[in-house]
Amino acid sequence: MSDTKKFTYYPGCSSLGSGAHLDRSIRAIAPKLGVELEELEDWNCCGASVGHIEGGQLANTSLSGRNLAHAQQQGPQDIVTGCAACYLNTHGAAEKIKSDVKLRENVNEALGAAGLKYDEDRRVRHVCEVIVNEVGLDKVREAVTNPLDGLKVAGYVGCQTVRPFAETEGGGEYDTFDDPQFLDDFIEACGAEAVEYDVKTACCGGSVSVMKPEKTLHLIKKILDAAVEADADVIATPCPLCQTNVEMYQDAINKKFGTDFNIPVVFYSQIMAVAFGMDGKKDAALDQNIIKATKLEAAAK
Amino acid sequence: MTDRKPGVYICKGCGIGEAVDTGALEALASGDLKVPVGKQHDFLCGAEGVATIEKDVADGLVNQPIIAACSQRVMTDQFNFDGAQTVRANLREWVAWAMPAGEEDTQMAAADQVRMGVAQASKMDVPEARVEEGLNTRILVVGGGSTGLNAALEAAATGHDVLLIEKTGKLGGWGAQWSKRMPHRPPYRDPQDNNVSSLIEAVQGNSAITVMTDTTVAETDGMPGRFNVKLANGSGEKQETVGAIVVATGWRPYDATKLGHLGYGASPDVVTGVELEGMLANGGVKRKSDGAVPRTVAFALCAGSRDPEHLPYCSSVCCGSSIKQALQIVEADPEAMVYIIFQELRTPGTAEEFYRQAQEAGVIFMKGKVKSVGADLTVTVDDELLGQEIPMTGLDMVVLATGRVPKATDPDKPAAEGGEEQLANDINPVAPIARAGEAEIATPAWSEAVPEGGPILNLQYRQGPHLPMLADGFADSHFICFPYETRRTGIYTCGPVRRPMDMAESAEDAAGAVLKAVQAIRSAQGGMSLHPRVGDLSFPKFGLDICTKCRRCTVECPFGAIDENEEGFPELNATRCRRCGTCMGACPVRTISFDNYNVQMVSEMISAVEIPDEFSEKYRILILACENDAAPALDMAGINRHSLNAEIRLIPVRCLGSVNMLWISDAFQRGYDGAMLMGCRSGDDYQCHFVKGSGIAEERMANVGQTLQSLMLEEGRVRSVEVSIADSAKVGKMIDEFVEEIRGYGMNPFKGF
Amino acid sequence: MANQGPKSQTILVVGGGIAGVTAAIEAAETGYDVILLERGPALGGRVAQLNRYFPKLCHPTCGLEINFQRIRKLKNLRVVTMASVAGVKGEKGDYTVSVSVSPRYVNANCTACGACAEATDMEVDSPFNYGLSKTKAAYLPHEHAFPMRYVVAPSAIGTPEADKIKAACKYDAVDLEDKGEDFEVNCGAVIWATGWEPYDPEKLESYNYNLSADIVSNVQMERLANHDGPTGGKIVRPSNGEPVKKVAMIQCAGSRDLNHLPYCSRICCLGSLKHAVYVREQYEDAQVDIYYIDLRAHDKLEAFYQRVAADPQVNFVKSKPASIRIDEEGRPVLCGENTITRELYEAPYDLVVLATGMKPAASEGYVPDIAMEQDEYGFLVPSVEGDGGIIPAGVASGPLDVSMSVQSATAAALKAIQAVGPKS
């Protein structure tokens, strides 16, 4: 395809674990959307939301600095990631380094210890933002060969995919903080129905859910309740931590609140893969969902 | 008018033709009413209809076209003819759109509208202006602070000579003693240079402006266009004539010695904002106690303001000026710890930017009331955000942001005798607001403290020497939409004497007041009324031959326009007059009249209505409606096609104050069954642009009761009601209820007499 | 040019709200020729849509009535409605202003008889009621409109309804071919009084304005309380017409917020106090909670604040609500932190009023680039280098209340007559 656009792809640590199916499905759909992903050389952890606590701010920023330095070596193309936390940290670090001369100096001094340097301003983007701003919905629609008629999807965006950058210039101004439309647009473009879902940017508890789930189960319950109320077949999200939290705590919630949730939670990219007529396992990675998305599996070729 | 040539023009359009028999109306005009010209037209306001009237006027057939069509509030341009005096009879909004089509009662109402129009014309003359002699175009500005300096410059720039007087020996007022001012231009973030010295220079260099310092006004007499002002300075008194007066006497700080609980007096390092400003302007802030530069400073806002024990109002500028001072301190010493302790931080508009600037500079804002300030400068704050009482120790200085007291009186002059009633004629600041289910909540007493001191202008008016002022002592307009609507025509206040305001707003206010002064001078030259009856050339004429010197007109004039001469007869200061007709309404012998509005005219209109006999079961109710609120509300009732009772007969009046009670007794003697006065809200919170028209009418009505009793009629047959302009949906029901009550009394037995 | 004096002494006023109307009348009453342009079909602007003014609780139409009477008497004041400015050229004393008049489809023959409205069933959103109700496609702007003349909605043009509307008019007042007109005005000074627009409540994302009809803006609340409004003045839940028992006002809905309007809009605190009065006048058992950051009742308006606060059923919560969600019964629920008590609340209401701020209309419309500066919010300030021939007035120059707007407009009138020089 002549209008293929190349990106340096930063999969992030979850791609090797809990978010493996996000990574797999993104890699699968990218060519269909005219996106070429070249994996970032020897990428490291972004620091997530806790790295600074033990490591300190500079060390934490230097983690991103190392990735940015590698991207700089790798070519002029923008960095793209599918992970919300990776996006948050890497994008945030790049923006900070851009505006803070002192920080840039310090990060480079640290990078120097490994013979690296970062002396430019690299744009760090989220896959969803790239689909909205670069690919365009029309192209998504064109790629659909297996429209998911009748599938009801609750589009759950979560936090960090849109906050705090979606409305900023650096973040591509691709959607809003509280009521983003892009995910519903993706779902509808795939021929499925995006149900009314007003908790789309409610918080799943993030890393607190990992550490102290007893404090946040009620948050996840709200997300599930709304999906049930909207009669959704499946919840779709772009965020690996959201996917894992909302999926894996359903048992614990059922135990604590006496409910009987068993709702599949998938990535938008898995839905796209199915709608694009790709393989349900190999491409859509539906086999990696703990709660099986049976309707989606049935629709998959 | 020597040669009246009335002509009745009846419009059939807009449903009038369908609602009433216009042919019969035409016949009535040319028949019983003997009007020489009577015509009807399908579309009277259209080009052809207007041309018909124009031609009759041009041909000399008609000089009083009586337009029996729509309301006097519409199609005014179309029905305005050179060389003719137009009379409007409202067949549309008040008859065709409000009463059932084709019915006898509707037809009778329409016929009476025509009758009243013809009667009105028979007593109307074209007013001729009364232009006074010896008019002057100079503008007197009282007060040489920044507001007054701006006013003087604005007036001079508009081509007027200016006399600027200042009580002290120096121009510039507070502003001249200050360092910087609050920002008023983008980016609204930094204190700006004080421009008062350049204002002083500009004034002193302007040949059109005469400056007199050490001067006050001893007495003010005369009227717009010709005020005679006696000026006093150390050496004596001097008489000057000016066309209009702008009062910019400004403010003084609230007396900090009354703020003992805030430590004032207990420590020399508790200072007022004004004192701090002086330090900032003169070499920087230093402690009075030891001359050291303070490094920790707390500002206590609302020191005396928003406090029922002191100043009940918000002085508006203290938040901004304290922020400015805090910024100046921090600028001089970035390590200084500066606290602003507020209850509500009020930086309205773009001043919010200034607040942010101070936050950015590290000034700490604390919400809470300062409970006490000790002699050791310990400030005890009820810290609302931490939820605890905090003693703040280690302070080097405490600044009290004292409020501003308007100088609507001169504290250095002795209090004048009389005139208290002109003070605080305003909404009671503690009056409860109406709530559903609570019929009447008792109003706590409001101690209307008459501001100390004597009158600024010492007006030699029947209504007292003071500038009228509102409850808090500000010499401001009573009206939101007309901030320069003065009760003393030709005299306009501006700046902090009118409302607490900063220098930028005061400068603008000065320009506004000067504009009104310019208009006052111009109107005086043309013999025209000022706001709200702008351009009206009529004025009250007094038939002194039958005047009983009862003085009601001089007392009741809301604008103090009428003096009593040495013999006790009323003497009009024509350019003070606002043409409301309150004097006319007051006169027991009906001897005050306007050329185009007089007791006889309305009497004739009342008499023109045909009163059906007592067997007809048709009642007649007279409604006299204020033309600013009630009459438009009745129009809008028609526009909305709300129904109006067909037994009412409506006459718009300039103001209920102009309603002469003899009209009411006339009406009953003629056989009307009831009478209703519709005016605007009265009382402290009055709505009347002639100040107290509806209030006066209500008082006068009390006496009508006696008249009715003497006629053996029930007092309830007369009622005065408040109708606001927004009552279009209600006014019809108010009338219906009244008519129902009248029906309860039965018909007036005087019918047919 | 120096000694020639102005070529034109006409004063042009752009904007027919309270500031523009005031500026035009005040200037005309000094004898100068004045042209007043209004973009909409009637004069009065935003204040015509208000129910009452604070603190007197009097009706704006009262003052407008006086002003309209003044206009009727002024032969030297010409009012042009449906008119906006497309360009300004020249300098003080000699401006050429391009005026563009959009079609009203109703000409000066109109008597306001209303036959056109009766003839059609087509309805459009009522602009006067901020979309809270519908109006006929041929409509009188409102009962107090000046000029008292109908308008045909552009959406009706080209439909059979338009033909019905035209056929109903006996006075040949409906002109479906109206294309508007463009003309030029030569004038010596321009007063720019283009006023404000309510900040779009949809932009306050977490308040979910779109999710409930029971979340209204403060300007809509004015219509709800107005006898000429969608409910005849009865304050009810727009969703179901039921009476309100618990009402919340949210201050600074958009104002004092770097994400929205960075400045304080000045009027909203007082406006909400007034709205509390509207509610309490109608309902004995209603409770009103006002959520605020700082209650800004400046100068003498403090007394109004205290008078409203004396009502035990009006409460003040120092808090900027974080979000509004909709509960199972469809009621809006305010969520946030009470900053005095540190309590986190989730409080359901029957009606929530967003005290949205004032956004300068000039920030969107045409602004002459000569002699005019805009601050970063879009308010107009006289240019330091300018010749003083173009003068901002009213809310176009900053967030002001009505009284201050009139004050500003009166001052602007003086500046304008100074700019064109002594009457020749």
Add this chain to the structure above:
Amino acid sequence: MTVALPEQATRKYDLGFARWVRDNVNGGAKMSMCMQCGMCSGSCPIGTEMDQGPRKLFMMIRAGMKDEVFNSSTIWNCTSCYNCTVRCPRGVPVTYIIQDLAAKAVEFGYVKKVENARFAKAFWWSAKTFGRTDERLMTAKYYFSFGLVEGMKRGLANLKIAIGMVRTKRMHIGMPHKIKDTKGLQAILAKAAEIDARESKGGA
């Protein structure tokens, strides 16, 4: 390493601590813009888990209440949802400040045993050792930081989840994922720590 903390102030509203926060905490320079509206605290999804909430915490910082701030539960319950940050009408990066206060609390020894500190330790261990987060090892390290018994308990509670993860190949068994140049990465992190230490001395 950060510039040394000032002593707890003896008088309320001594600005020593506030200025330390301004100069040393990520986002702290913007904290002065807070106008105490409550938007942040009200926006927090688990605000009920916080004793003070960010708004009041900021006021306490101004009041110099250092120990109360660092001992506050507020700094340990941030979910990083960023609602407060994007909604703050004054542009205060609330999330950054709260998160960095947590880091400072660890640095200055206020807390050792809260979950977050343990979790952060486990996380950083993985990041530093392998260059990547190995969810399995990190989680185990976190659980067992509570001690053997508690670690077993926590592990067992989530056993079903772990089994699901393993079965769906979202948790691997075997050698941890590692970057190639762990040495380089560790050198970078060591250097960063060195710079921090140097700067805190310079600033002190």
